[in-house]
Amino acid sequence: MRLFFGSCFTLFLAAVIGLSATWLTVTRGVAFGSLKIGAWTAWPRSGSTDIDPYARAIIARSGELPIGTGDGVAFYARTDDAGKAFDGRCTFVLSGMTPSARYWSLTLYDPEGKLVANTIDRHGFTSAELLRDVGGRFAINVGPRARPGNWLPSGGIEKFVLVLRLYDTPIGVASMTSKEGPMPAIVRKACS
Amino acid sequence: MIRLSFWILGALLLGGIVHLSTVLAMPQAATQDAYSRLARLAPVNSLVPLAPPTAQDAIMPFMDPAFAVAVCRYDLSAGTLKFNAPVSQAYTSVTFYTRKSVAYYAINDRAAGRRAIELDLMTPEQHAELPEEQDVTAADRLIIDSPTTTGLIVLRALAPEPGLMAMARRALADARCRAVPLQQ
Numbered sequence: 189m190r191l192f193f194g195s196c197f198t199l200f201l202a203a204v205i206g207l208s209a210t211w212l213t214v215t216r217g218v219a220f221g222s223l224k225i226g227a228w229t230a231w232p233r234s235g236s237t238d239i240d241p242y243a244r245a246i247i248a249r250s251g252e253l254p255i256g257t258g259d260g261v262a263f264y265a266r267t268d269d270a271g272k273a274f275d276g277r278c279t280f281v282l283s284g285m286t287p288s289a290r291y292w293s294l295t296l297y298d299p300e301g302k303l304v305a306n307t308i309d310r311h312g313f314t315s316a317e318l319l320r321d322v323g324g325r326f327a328i329n330v331g332p333r334a335r336p337g338n339w340l341p342s343g344g345i346e347k348f349v350l351v352l353r354l355y356d357t358p359i360g361v362a363s364m365t366s367k368e369g370p371m372p373a374i375v376r377k378a379c380s
Numbered sequence: 381m382i383r384l385s386f387w388i389l390g391a392l393l394l395g396g397i398v399h400l401s402t403v404l405a406m407p408q409a410a411t412q413d414a415y416s417r418l419a420r421l422a423p424v425n426s427l428v429p430l431a432p433p434t435a436q437d438a439i440m441p442f443m444d445p446a447f448a449v450a451v452c453r454y455d456l457s458a459g460t461l462k463f464n465a466p467v468s469q470a471y472t473s474v475t476f477y478t479r480k481s482v483a484y485y486a487i488n489d490r491a492a493g494r495r496a497i498e499l500d501l502m503t504p505e506q507h508a509e510l511p512e513e514q515d516v517t518a519a520d521r522l523i524i525d526s527p528t529t530t531g532l533i534v535l536r537a538l539a540p541e542p543g544l545m546a547m548a549r550r551a552l553a554d555a556r557c558r559a560v561p562l563q564q
Contacts, residue, residue, distance in 0.1 A: 194387050201391035206398025213403065235483045237527075245403045247481045248410035251417050252442045253534060256475035256486025262442075290490070291471050291538055293446045301441025303433055311435075311445045316470075316540035353444060355471055355538070356488050 214245050225371045227271075228263040228352065235261065252301060260289070260355040266299075266347075268374040276345040278379035279331030287369035290356035291315050296330065296340055297349045304348065306341035313338060328372075332380065350374075407480045414440055414481045415453070415532060422453040425461060427535065427557040429549065446540075448548035452533040452557035456526060459561040460502040463533055467495060468551035471538040474499070478528040485524055492522075499524055501533070506562075533557060 220240045221233045234243045235257040247254060255262050267273050268280055286292050295312035298304055303311045313328060319338050320326045329335040332344040342348050352371070407413070417439055422428040429450045433443040443449065454461050465474060467489035474497055475486040489497065500523045502510075507525055535555055537548040 194383075198387045198391045198394065201388065202394030202398055205392060205395025206402060209395065209399040210402040210406075213399075214406070235486070237482055237484050239482055241403050244480065244482065245406035248407040248413045250441050251410075251412045251414050252440050253414045253475070253477060253481055253532070254483055256473075256477075256483035258486030258491065259473040259475050259488060259536070291540065293444055293538075295444060295446070297442060302438055303435045303445060305435035314446045314538070314540050317542075351442065351444075355473070356490060 210245075213242055214249055225263070225369055227265045227267050227269050227374050228371045229265070230261050230263045232257065232261055235259070250301065255353060260353055260357060263352045263354075263371065265350045265352070265374060268376045270376065272376060274330075274342075274348050274350070275379065276332060276342040276348055279329055279333070279335070279377040281327055281329055281375050281377055282350075282372045283325065283327040283375075284372040285325075285370040286315070286352070286372060287354055287357055289315075289354035289358075292352060292354045294328065294340070295351045295353070296342060297351060298345055299347050299349055301349075304341070304343040304345055306343045308334075308339075308341060310339075310341060313340065331377075414477070415479055415530070418451055418453055418532060422451050424453055424455045425557060425559040427452045427533075427552075427555055429552055432545075444536075447536045447538055448545060448552050449537075450535045450552040450555060452535070453530075454501065454526075454533060454557070455530050456501065456503050456506065457529050459559055460500060460506055462498075462500055462558045462560055463556070464496055464498040465535050465555035466551060467492070467497060468537040468548050470540045470544070470548070472497065472551065473536050475534045475536070476501070476524060476526065477532040477534065478526070479530045480528075481532075484527055487522075498522065501526055503529060 221231060223230045223232055231243060233239055234254040292315045293312055296304055318326050326338065328338040328340055330340045330342055332342055427450050430439055433445055473486060473488040475483050477483050487497065500521055504525045507523060535552060537551045539545040539548040
């Protein structure tokens, strides 16, 4: 009898442990071989056949198509440089440099990967349409309220994700360091 | 007490096995992966432009709104596939995905080096059966081996600014994805 209850308990516990571990890794986005530069993270291997089983599971569940390695690479940011999570009520300023690439685009999504509704119907910028100063530097204001210059509206949603995609970059992405790949700094400004 | 810790240890080991096997089984069990989503919209072996993502509706998550996208859902069981796309003025890329959304090949307009991207897609078996002389004269033909019989070809054309989206969409409209039946 004791053996029966013991095995039932073990099997139940095993199922709980196994399934919750799977759930956590797949929803939290745990994948190997990540490349971190500042607040930005990329998974360059997800765009090739070297993709690891965790990334495969994440992609199968979310339904997205990862950007192919011969096409470009995507960097995700969920926090500012200080590690504070993006909050739609605050204004964040992106500034600085991007790694050399023929084009890049910056897009704002909700955590599920959907675009965020806003009054001016702007969901991102491409490198070609950005307003820059004479030195070629740029600053993008990400926040709920209209700003002069490059304003990327966050729609005031609780959490959001920024995705910077580099297209046709000559740098071997897998070996890219912060020196070769200067990513824009993200600084939090006023909150309302 | 010792007995209980043995049970818990066993549970941890079994839990690890459950975890690994569910992670590995996930792509097989997924019903909402990219291929399944596109199967409802795109007929097989033809190029279909996709609706741009909006805040209300998007076919897939994390689509780049700066791009016009067209998809060819292919099935090589009845023969090989010819794909060609004129390059747009800004940036054009073609990415090949397996049935399980693994990107196995991607090429952009600059790497293709011509005014159009022209490719032949086939399974490794079909490639092996290709007549030899055809393979030799095919120096300027780019042949891609698909690891799976079914999959997706995704053509992306960049609109550097929103006003150029119409131009990017026109570039996609001239692209073709065409099945070549097996010769008897």
